[in-house]
Amino acid sequence: MCGIVGYVGPRPSQEILIAGLARLEYRGYDSAGIAVIDADGGLNMRKKAGKLSVLRDSLTEHELAEGTTGIGHTRWATHGGPTDVNAHPHLADDDRLAVIHNGIIENFSALRAELEAEGVTFRSETDTEVAAALLGREYRKTGDLQSAFLAVVNRLEGAFTLLAMHQDQPGLVVGARRNSPLVIGLGEGENFLGSDVAAFVEHTRHALAIGQDQIVSITPDAVTVTDFDGNPVEPEPFEVSWDAAAAEKGGWPSFMAKEVAEEPEAVANTIRGRVRDGAVVIPELDGLDDLFTGINRIIITACGTASYAGLVGKYALEHWARIPVDVELAHEFRYRDPVIGADTLVVSISQSGETMDTLMAVKYARERGARTLSICNTQGATIPRESDAVVYTHAGPEVAVASTKAFVAQITALLLLGLHVGRVRGSLEDGAASVAELEALPAKLAHVLESEQGHVAQLAGWMADTRSVLFLGRHVGYPIALEGALKLKE
Incomplete structure (x- = not known):
């Protein structure tokens, strides 16, 4: 690095x-x-x-x-x-x-x-x-x-x-x-x-x-x-x-604290321009309707935090688009000879767009005839250029090593993708209500960050000398538990 x-x-x-x-x-x-x-x-x-x-x-x-x-x-x-x-x-x-x-x-x-x-x-x-x-x-x-x-x-x-x-x-x-x-x-x-x-x-x-x-x-x-x-x-x-200035701490005690505070803005920026008349329409995916109706399987590939965002995306895509989704760690993907072809969409997730294992997974997928779509935060990066399509997250620079705002922006992009593909495939039943909930997310995030700081600080003090912690979660809470455990380790 x-x-x-x-x-x-x-x-x-x-x-x-x-x-x-x-x-x-x-x-x-x-x-x-x-x-x-x-x-x-x-x-x-x-x-x-x-x-x-x-x-x-x-x-x-x-x-x-x-x-x-x-x-x-x-x-x-x-x-x-x-x-x-x-x-x-x-x-x-x-x-x-x-x-x-x-x-x-x-x-x-x-x-x-x-x-x-x-x-x-x-x-x-x-x-x-x-x-x-x-x-x-x-x-x-x-x-x-x-x-x-x-x-x-x-x-x-x-x-x-x-x-x-x-x-x-x-x-x-x-x-x-x-x-x-x-x-x-x-x-x-x-x-x-x-x-x-x-x-x-x-x-x-x-x-x-x-x-x-x-x-x-x-x-x-x-x-x-x-x-x-x-x-x-x-x-x-x-x-x-x-x-x-976006890459400076600006008075915050750490980049991580700053970037946690920027999560509402990151989510809002990722949603902006992608909701039209109560429906999700991602401009970057115009002209790709045949792709989304012609596939019968999606594989999400990523590393670390991005793979946990992909697990959340799996729930969204399967629920709204009614298509089977697998999530695979990019560093293992090309070594096991996966069964993929023209009816498979491989979705890669990378904050930097340069994650080497993820890039190699994208190249492997393309060599075997699969279609590829990337979710990325960095313009001009290699993975978007190697992919058939890209959805940018617009989270701004993330300097802290432990990803925070990029993670929630990746989840937001995957929710948008699920609603977009579900609309195109005609499988979306609760679209308007789901879009309304999505648009309310930035304000809800801001409320949590403003109202829960005292409780979080109190909990952190109580846990400071704890020798082990077990994170539990079900449904989308399961990948969030995985990411929470990773953050505490980091």
């Missing part, structure tokens, strides 16, 4: 990089670093194990030469421990090239052995430095970062987002993605890259989605995207629907 930021433009890049990494801290990390190309064309780098504050203090004590091209990274250790040396960026080509990386390069051992046989000496234990050394070798052949990138990414196996810059080409940052998120932020005379829109939302809400196996090059005035074969690609534009 590392964080990535890239910037090219007229402004000093260090603070942009540090601020972007700060907004990505929720992703979890154990080291941080930045690299910039200074005004004299030199590449300067600083990286530190520990929290971002350690890096920030180091930059305050010993200033790094400022520049307007830069990349930044927060790392969660995989290959090699959380040390200064293993932190990103990694350098190559006589320290003129800097590379940062999310994900895991699965064939790094063979590539490292190949490079060591050529006399390359490695300073770290990471798979990332292998990619940097490969890129440096290709750059020396071509003298062009984009061409070198194209040659290198086709040799890498696994999941990765890579960003690189070279001091010989200031004003250029090149990135690539495979099975790991990367988005483009479009500014005026400046452009951004990030593993999440939170990295640049303070500066722009205009964004482009980068697809699977694609390479992006940004300069202050241009963005170019190609596939891994070098063919031009037209990226999909989208607007970020929230601002930087």
Whole structure:
């Protein structure tokens, strides 16, 4: 869950990089670093194990030469421990090239052995430095970062987002993605890259989605995207629907407390625009009536909290749409050879839209002819783009690791889906009353949050030293009990 930021433009890049990494801290990390190309064309780098504050203090004590091209990274250790040396960026080509990386390069051992046989000496234990050394070798052949990138990414196996810059080409940052998120932020005379829109939302809400196996090059005035074969690609534009303030605590003691308080708004935003004349009509699903009348089975696939939302959705879809629904954990779905085909709808649920097991389940379903629909909170994410249709939850950014408002928004989206499919299939008997109850949910949630705080605090104090807790529930209370138990463990 590392964080990535890239910037090219007229402004000093260090603070942009540090601020972007700060907004990505929720992703979890154990080291941080930045690299910039200074005004004299030199590449300067600083990286530190520990929290971002350690890096920030180091930059305050010993200033790094400022520049307007830069990349930044927060790392969660995989290959090699959380040390200064293993932190990103990694350098190559006589320290003129800097590379940062999310994900895991699965064939790094063979590539490292190949490079060591050529006399390359490695300073770290990471798979990332292998990619940097490969890129440096290709750059020396071509003298062009984009061409070198194209040659290198086709040799890498696994999941990765890579960003690189070279001091010989200031004003250029090149990135690539495979099975790991990367988005483009479009500014005026400046452009951004990030593993999440939170990295640049303070500066722009205009964004482009980068697809699977694609390479992006940004300069202050241009963005170019190609596939891994070098063919031009037209990226999909989208607007970020929230601002930087939405990703700040805003006086709350924690992001989790803030996001619990935002649940009524998240539910209201998910419902908004999807109720027409007392019936649920989801605009994103226009033209798909034949799909919903032609299927005879639905499989909901997700991980963790999202799978518990899916269990609630199972009750709603079976009750209103009168169609059998199974809920399966995404990390097991493709390993058991499930019986699926054109008459099966696979519904995936993911807050980020990048959950790897869920993405692989969606791809598996499509390969076997099933139709796919995603429920997601993040525009421009991979899972919606891999699916035949998507229902966005509009919950806004969720920073806390323990999901709260995204969970209730996912349940809301599934209730909407059940009412929509039930209407299309003609099986909905209590539609108007159910829609009215759905529209009343935000106000009821707000009432509970306002009126029950004292009781909840009292109960929490009473339970603080409890050694074990048993959650019980029946019908929709069963998946809620599962989610409640998970939250207490978290």
